[in-house]
Every structure is written in structure tokens, then in C-alpha cells.
Amino acid sequence: MVQKLIELSLRNRWMVLLIAACLFIYGIFEMNRNPVDAIPDLSENQVIVFTEWTGRGPQIMEDQVTYPLVSNLQGLPNVKNIRGTSMFGMSFVYIIFEDDVDIYWARSRVVEKLNYAQRLMPAGVTPSLGPEGTGVGHIFWYTLNAKGMDLGEQRALQDWYIKFALQTVPGVAEVASFGGFEKQYQIIVDPIKLQYYSTSLMNVINSVKANNNNVGGGKLEMGGTSYIIRGLGYIKSKADIESIGVGNFNGIPVRVRDIGRVQMGTEPRLGIFDKDGNGEVVGGIVVMRYGQNADKVIKILKAKMKDVEKGLPEGVTFETSYDRSTLIEAAIDNIKEKLVEEIVIVCLIVILFLLHWRSALSIIIQIPITIAVSFILLNLFGVTSNIMSLTGIALAIGVIVDNGIIMSENSYRYLSEYQNSLTTKKEA
Numbered sequence: 067m068v069q070k071l072i073e074l075s076l077r078n079r080w081m082v083l084l085i086a087a088c089l090f091i092y093g094i095f096e097m098n099r100n101p102v103d104a105i106p107d108l109s110e111n112q113v114i115v116f117t118e119w120t121g122r123g124p125q126i127m128e129d130q131v132t133y134p135l136v137s138n139l140q141g142l143p144n145v146k147n148i149r150g151t152s153m154f155g156m157s158f159v160y161i162i163f164e165d166d167v168d169i170y171w172a173r174s175r176v177v178e179k180l181n182y183a184q185r186l187m188p189a190g191v192t193p194s195l196g197p198e199g200t201g202v203g204h205i206f207w208y209t210l211n212a213k214g215m216d217l218g219e220q221r222a223l224q225d226w227y228i229k230f231a232l233q234t235v236p237g238v239a240e241v242a243s244f245g246g247f248e249k250q251y252q253i254i255v256d257p258i259k260l261q262y263y264s265t266s267l268m269n270v271i272n273s274v275k276a277n278n279n280n281v282g283g284g285k286l287e288m289g290g291t292s293y294i295i296r297g298l299g300y301i302k303s304k305a306d307i308e309s310i311g312v313g314n315f316n317g318i319p320v321r322v323r324d325i326g327r328v329q330m331g332t333e334p335r336l337g338i339f340d341k342d343g344n345g346e347v348v349g350g351i352v353v354m355r356y357g358q359n360a361d362k363v364i365k366i367l368k369a370k371m372k373d374v375e376k377g378l379p380e381g382v383t384f385e386t387s388y389d390r391s392t393l394i395e396a397a398i399d400n401i402k403e404k405l406v407e408e409i410v411i412v413c414l415i416v417i418l419f420l421l422h423w424r425s426a427l428s429i430i431i432q433i434p435i436t437i438a439v440s441f442i443l444l445n446l447f448g449v450t451s452n453i454m455s456l457t458g459i460a461l462a463i464g465v466i467v468d469n470g471i472i473m474s475e476n477s478y479r480y481l482s483e484y485q486n487s488l489t490t491k492k493e494a
Contacts, residue, residue: 090434093437093441111162113169113195117158117193118191124154132159170198199355199356208352227377227378232367242353246339250332273322281299397456405463412433440462
């Protein structure tokens with residue numbers, strides 16, 4: 067079989083060269099399409115359901131949120147396992163699907179189940195899906211260099227300007243903010259005054275909620291002109307909160323300022339983010355979508371950050387804390403370097419031992435063709451270009467070269483024996 071294949075190839079050498087050229091061109095095309103990353107994604111094919119219920123303990127979260135969600139998500143198709151974790155004020159449910167399941171199909175099935183499970187949740191509690199990223203999706207970390215700006219202002223700048231701008235980058239699933247202080251209005255209620263004015267804390271909470279809203283009042287016809295009636299009631303300052311009525315005392319309105327004080331504060335924190343021991347910083351973590359090209363996403367992200375930086379306050383700049391593209395580019399440069407080294411060494415060895423440039427050429431052209439074809443197979447099986455796969459290709463180059471040298475040397479030996487036999491016959 068092998069002998070017939072060799073004979074067929076020799077008789078149709080131009081067809082063989084044409085097929086090799088087509089494979090090489092198609093391989094270059096697939097090489098540009100293949101996602102590039104630094105490390106292989108070995109994480110499980112999972113969908114995360116996150117639920118927040120402020121102020122509740124882990125046991126309450128387990129009983130009223132995590133357990134009902136896990137129970138109702140059990141019937142999903144192609145699920146290997148479901149894990150639940152409960153902590154203070156938060157619940158996480160991890161749905162592990164089979165490896166061959168499309169992640170977006172899995173997310174749509176989970177959303178369908180969550181619509182049914184929502185009726186089992188406590189009032190005001192809504193489960194939500196986590197970002198469509200993986201365990202190795204953190205591709206870029208940055209911090210803000212903003213001297214003279216307090217941490218609260220930095221966090222507001224990150225949450226309400228930078229984060230929204232960077233989330234528009236193709237391939238980015240989420241930009242997670244860290245550090246600083248999240249500003250909030252705080253009402254410090256005096257319990258003695260509550261008792262004096264005969265009102266309750268729940269009444270204060272409901273009154274503040276009800277008075278922080280815009281409402282529509284319909285349409286008014288006057289003189290052939292229609293006027294839209296609206297009630298503008300969104301809170302814009304501390305004074306607006308202080309003026310909200312929470313009840314009455316002997317016919318006199320009782321306002322928030324009568325039962326306590328209003329201040330601008332920060333949300334309680336469970337930790338801080340310190341950089342190099344030089345103090346707290348504010349920044350973000352960029353999470354890449356499932357199956358995207360990390361190198362391409364980071365390049366677009368950096369270009370976007372340059373545009374965003376133009377709109378930042380004077381003196382505020384970005385500082386990179388982690389950039390995976392450096393590791394990606396190092397891996398790519400390494401295989402390029404090894405490829406050039408192997409080609410040069412093969413040329414020297416083959417020409418030195420065989421003294422035949424055509425034999426060296428037949429070996430050398432195998433290397434780029436084989437590498438190009440390998441990227442066709444990588445895309446076919448959904449494998450990214452990473453340290454492991456590129457290292458495997460670099461190691462395989464040695465096998466390719468060895469095989470070419472052996473075949474060329476063997477052919478050279480048989481041709482030499484054939485020529486010697488012809489010479490012997492002529493002399494006889």
C-alpha cells in the first residue's frame with residue numbers, strides 16, 4: 067500500500083505539490099483564525115447563578131435561596147453536577163455541564179429554569195447569571211493612578227465611566243471593579259425619637275423608597291395644546307432625603323430630619339486592595355468571553371483604554387498590573403525562534419553530510435507545511451494556540467526533521483547502490 071502511494075505520488079508530483087500548496091495556504095488562513103492564549107483552558111463547562119440578599123446569614127441563604135435553586139435546576143439536560151455555596155448575603159450555584167455542550171445553549175437552558183424558580187425566592191430576591199467567562203478568563207488587570215483624588219471618587223469614576231466604556235470591547239464578558247469606597251446615602255436613625263414620634267423603622271424605610279421615584283400623571287388638554295403631567299421625585303441631595311415625610315405627630319408632619327440625620331457614607335467593606343505596599347488603589351479586572359482570542363481582545367482593549375484615558379480628569383492615568391499578552395507574545399516568539407533555528411540547522415547538516423541542496427530543500431519545506439496543517443487540526447478539534455499546544459508543535463518539528471532526514475538519506479543510499487550496480491554491470 068505504501069509503495070503504491072509513493073509510486074502514485076512520484077508519477078503525479080505536480081498534483082502532490084499543488085495539494086501541498088493548497089494545504090499550506092489554507093493552514094495559514096486557519097492559523098490567523100485560531101484563538102491565541104497563554105495557558106490552556108482546563109476549567110469545567112459551567113454556568114454560575116449568583117444571588118444577593120443583603121444582611122442575611124449563611125444558614126438563611128442556604129435554606130431560602132441556595133437549596134430551592136439547586137432543587138429546581140436538577141432537571142437540566144446534559145448536566146454532570148450541581149454545586150451550591152452559601153455565605154453572608156450571597157449565594158452561588160455552579161451548574162457543571164458536559165464538555166461537548168455549547169456554553170450559550172447551556173446558559174439559555176438555565177435562564178428558562180430560573181424563570182420558574184423565581185416564584186420560590188423571597189420577595190425582592192432575584193437570581194442572576196454570572197459572566198460567560200472561564201476560570202482562566204482574567205486576561206487584564208489595571209489600576210488608576212490618580213494622585214489627589216480620594217478613593218470614593220476613584221471608585222465612582224471606575225464604576226460609572228471606565229467600566230461601561232471597556233465593556234463595549236468585543237470579546238469582553240465583564241469588567242469587575244475592585245478597591246475604593248462605594249458611596250451611598252446613610253440615614254442614622256435615633257431610636258428614642260422613633261419611639262417619641264410613634265413610628266417604626268420599617269415605616270421610615272418604606273417612606274424613603276416611595277419618595278424616591280418619578281411618576282406619570284397623564285395628559286392635560288388646554289387651549290388646543292396637550293401637556294404631559296409628570297411627578298419628579300428622584301432624590302438628588304441629602305436635603306431631599308431629610309425632607310421626606312415619615313408620619314405625623316399631633317397633626318404636624320414628621321420628617322426624616324426629625325428622627326435622625328442623613329450623611330454621605332460608604333458601603334461596608336470586607337477588605338482592601340493594596341498595591342506593592344504603597345497604599346490602596348482602585349482598578350478593574352477584565353474577564354474574557356468563552357472561546358475568544360485573548361491576544362486579539364487585549365489589543366483592542368488597550369486601544370480602547372487610550373481613548374477612555376482622554377476623557378479622564380487631569381492627572382488620572384491607567385497602570386497595568388497584569389497583561390497576559392506578554393506571555394502570549396513570548397510563547398509565539400519562542401516557536402518562531404525555534405522554527406528558524408531548526409531550518410538553519412537542518413540545512414547545514416543535510417548539505418554537509420549529503421552534499422545535495424535538493425535533499426535539504428525537500429526536508430525544509432516539510433516544516434512550514436506540517437505546522438500550517440497542524441493549525442487546521444487545532445481549529446477542527448477546538449484547541450487554542452497556547453503554551454502547551456505551541457510547545458507540542460515545537461517538539462514535533464524535531465520528529466518531522468528526523469523523518470525527512472531518514473527518508474532522504476535512505477533514498478540517497480538506494481540511488482547510490484543502484485548507480486553502483488549499473489557501473490558494475492558495465493565493467494562486467
